[in-house]
Amino acid sequence: MQLSIASSCIFAVAFLTTPPKIVEEFPAKVIGVTDGDTVTVLRGREQIKIRLEGIDAPERGQAFADKSKSALSKLVYRKSITIQKTGEDRYGRTLGRIQVAGRDAAEEMIKTGKAAKELGLKVVNGFTGSSIWHLIYSFPPVMPGQIEAGF
16 A cells, blocks of 8 residues: 555644643544544444544545545554543544554554655555555465556
8 A cells, every 4th residue: 555645644733732631531443434533433332423633634625635544544443442532622523542552543643754754755655554465465366457456
């Protein structure tokens, strides 16, 4: 999977203020990714929309929106996570930090973008894992045309 620097988090805006106070912490499972900074989680039987604290990703229809959504999906989709709730936004979404496998999702996206920029890279290959590795190393073998098409 190839992601441009802009789509791999250089678009992310780190807020340089004191981190917001955590008002609640709870486990959940990510069941949907709306865009590069908003997910839907399942807490018990309740679905909750979570807006990531600390980044601002492109919205649907803006440049790199699909790439940022894909990057966040690779990091958190269908994974058990911990939400550190910091409040609610004006749309009623829960604001908070997402911890996945001991890592902060927003910080991971930002770090990747910064590292790529410092190295002068225009493309980051598979920084969140490749969706086609299982095809390259499968039996029976997958046809090269299928891999090139990205399936």
